[in-house]
Amino acid sequence: MPSSLAANSANSSSSSFADIYILDSGASSLKIASSLAASHASSTSASSTSFPSSSSSSSIRLLDQVSSSPNAVAKTRGTSDKKTYIADQILTECRDHGGLHLRLPMERGYVTDWAAQKAIWDRTFASALLRNPTNSASSSSSTRINRTGKLLEGKALIITEPYFQFPELEEAMDTILFEEYGASAVWRVTPAQLVPFAPIFGMEGNPPECMLVLDCGYSYCHAVPIVKDKVQWNAVRRLNLGGKLLTNLLKETLSFRQWDMMDETWLTNVVKEKCCFIASSSGSKTFRSPKASLGEMRRQKPSEWSFSQLVELCKHEGGRSNPIRQEYALPDYSTDPSKDEEKYGFIKRGPGSEEAVLTTPSGAPSSLEDDDFIADLREFERRKGRKPDDEEEEQMLVMESERFQITEALFSPGLVGLDQCSVSELVYHSIQALPEEYRGLAWCNIVPIGGNVKIPGFIRRLRNELTAMAPDDIEVRIWDSEDPTKTAAQGALNLSLCPPMSSEGRFLRSNFVTRAEWESKGTSACRSKFGGWSGCSELLSLSATDKSNHLHPSSSTSAVGETMRMSEEASTGQEATVHASTGAVLGGAGYTALGTGQRPSEILRREEKGARERRALERMAR
Numbered sequence: 001m002p003s004s005l006a007a008n009s010a011n012s013s014s015s016s017f018a019d020i021y022i023l024d025s026g027a028s029s030l031k032i033a034s035s036l037a038a039s040h041a042s043s044t045s046a047s048s049t050s051f052p053s054s055s056s057s058s059s060i061r062l063l064d065q066v067s068s069s070p071n072a073v074a075k076t077r078g079t080s081d082k083k084t085y086i087a088d089q090i091l092t093e094c095r096d097h098g099g100l101h102l103r104l105p106m107e108r109g110y111v112t113d114w115a116a117q118k119a120i121w122d123r124t125f126a127s128a129l130l131r132n133p134t135n136s137a138s139s140s141s142s143t144r145i146n147r148t149g150k151l152l153e154g155k156a157l158i159i160t161e162p163y164f165q166f167p168e169l170e171e172a173m174d175t176i177l178f179e180e181y182g183a184s185a186v187w188r189v190t191p192a193q194l195v196p197f198a199p200i201f202g203m204e205g206n207p208p209e210c211m212l213v214l215d216c217g218y219s220y221c222h223a224v225p226i227v228k229d230k231v232q233w234n235a236v237r238r239l240n241l242g243g244k245l246l247t248n249l250l251k252e253t254l255s256f257r258q259w260d261m262m263d264e265t266w267l268t269n270v271v272k273e274k275c276c277f278i279a280s281s282s283g284s285k286t287f288r289s290p291k292a293s294l295g296e297m298r299r300q301k302p303s304e305w306s307f308s309q310l311v312e313l314c315k316h317e318g319g320r321s322n323p324i325r326q327e328y329a330l331p332d333y334s335t336d337p338s339k340d341e342e343k344y345g346f347i348k349r350g351p352g353s354e355e356a357v358l359t360t361p362s363g364a365p366s367s368l369e370d371d372d373f374i375a376d377l378r379e380f381e382r383r384k385g386r387k388p389d390d391e392e393e394e395q396m397l398v399m400e401s402e403r404f405q406i407t408e409a410l411f412s413p414g415l416v417g418l419d420q421c422s423v424s425e426l427v428y429h430s431i432q433a434l435p436e437e438y439r440g441l442a443w444c445n446i447v448p449i450g451g452n453v454k455i456p457g458f459i460r461r462l463r464n465e466l467t468a469m470a471p472d473d474i475e476v477r478i479w480d481s482e483d484p485t486k487t488a489a490q491g492a493l494n495l496s497l498c499p500p501m502s503s504e505g506r507f508l509r510s511n512f513v514t515r516a517e518w519e520s521k522g523t524s525a526c527r528s529k530f531g532g533w534s535g536c537s538e539l540l541s542l543s544a545t546d547k548s549n550h551l552h553p554s555s556s557t558s559a560v561g562e563t564m565r566m567s568e569e570a571s572t573g574q575e576a577t578v579h580a581s582t583g584a585v586l587g588g589a590g591y592t593a594l595g596t597g598q599r600p601s602e603i604l605r606r607e608e609k610g611a612r613e614r615r616a617l618e619r620m621a622r
Helices: 035-046 055-064 114-131 133-137 139-148 167-180 191-197 243-257 265-275 290-298 307-316 340-344 377-381 423-432 436-444 458-469 484-496 503-511 515-521 523-530 544-550 559-572 600-621
Strands: 020-025 029-034 067-070 073-075 084-086 101-103 156-160 185-189 210-216 221-227 237-239 326-329 346-349 396-399 446-449 577-579 584-587 590-593
Touching: 020 035, 020 114, 020 484, 029 035, 029 114, 029 484, 035 484, 055 484, 067 114, 073 114, 084 114, 114 167, 156 167, 156 191, 156 484, 167 185, 167 515, 167 523, 185 191, 185 503, 185 523, 191 210, 191 221, 191 446, 191 484, 210 423, 210 436, 221 423, 221 436, 237 423, 243 265, 265 326, 265 340, 265 346, 265 396, 290 307, 423 436, 423 458, 436 446, 446 458, 446 484, 484 503, 515 523
Parallel strands: 020 156, 156 185, 210 446
Antiparallel strands: 020 029, 029 067, 073 084, 073 101, 210 221, 221 237, 326 346, 326 396, 577 584, 584 590
């Protein structure tokens, strides 16, 4: 596949459909784009010329065509002026994000509230239709939409679904898209299957035959091998830890140490995204004294500091002499905010603030962009007993060890009581499950996507640990994109812009289920064409021993066996089981919110105890 698939998009569509919409429906955010709007933008911006051959320029153009909005319904907690905000309204219309009550349609990665999900989709599709230049210019199109009440009539849709989606949820999604929205064609696909078509592989042209997509999302982290555009479901591995658990841990930590943030989920997530980073390694090296450890750190760049060194630094460098200390000014909602800094707060002092200027120990400017965000090395030269400044007008949130301890759970899940392997080990076990002839390609083509990938230091830490795990004769290569949260949507948009007679255009048409097929065969047409893990006979024939091995903590969690168990419990109405990654309870009636007063560590311990008991019962049965 060429690196610039959009080159001929201005004059041709990928299929017979006039417009193809792309909806990456994630648990935290929605990403939407339109092939017709992208073609119109390319033709108006490039005039008589086509897209540049440079893949970076093409990537930037496609990235601009993908819009993002929260996948949530928010309500203010005030008694006098209670309002409801849906999707993008949370960002554009909500002025007071303090104490927002969030209604999430997805729990633990799966849709559990279809009423909320449909309201969010309605808002998202309607906004996308209004932004489409052809619809806004054509009054007849708007009249037709209002008369039928079906937003996607005459349009095709590429929509993402969670990995290991329950068959019942697949059928519900297909029915809503065809019957409620009137879509002319639908392709339901996992995000990892769209990554090969994203313009992230430079000037090398076609994507590799085999790659591994590391999807670090809101509820889980998945390692998904792709061979010849197909998911190798028997090699997929999952870590039951995601961005939601990290946000909840930070919220609880800050509430215990400083301000009460238990009702500030939205604000805590913003603080996590602005302040947290990941250390370069776990740091098994020991020093004879704290002074020796700090001396070693002075000779290193901040991006080279390990987790153990950062812990020692926070122990022995207290107060404002700590170079990684940040003072975050919380927002003041007494006035009507007009800027993001006024709505969400900002870093007032410390690394990452406007006043922080970093120089390396040698005196030369730092070449690593993460260095100035991790630490301000000037603090090493300042005295510990410096007098504090005058009393602050803002409420300040001090971020020291919280900046790296919370995110370390991705690479050391044991810190939060989760007996599963790290993200890097997840990749290793997934590659080892592939046939031997594909392992070398997988090591050389690792693509991380998802919101957690945007945490500073994530790519560096992943590369360091995978390099130590990979065979000596193989070079680990990680492909990163400008915005990892939009990589899947970019791939779908790139694919939809291909000429109809190209191999990519024919591939896209072959995956669509048209309205005629839906009306004649119903859900069986979607089940046979989309496939997925539920249609993989190899997985469905797994024995009880295989399922137990897939769930063994030392070899990471393969979601195959766990998803089967969850589906069986939900269908038979067995006793509810507490799941740690979201604090949700799965029972015969579905998911319900967990009662207050449950700490994440307690939930994790209960889940692991239940897992050990189940494994013991399975061994006894054998």
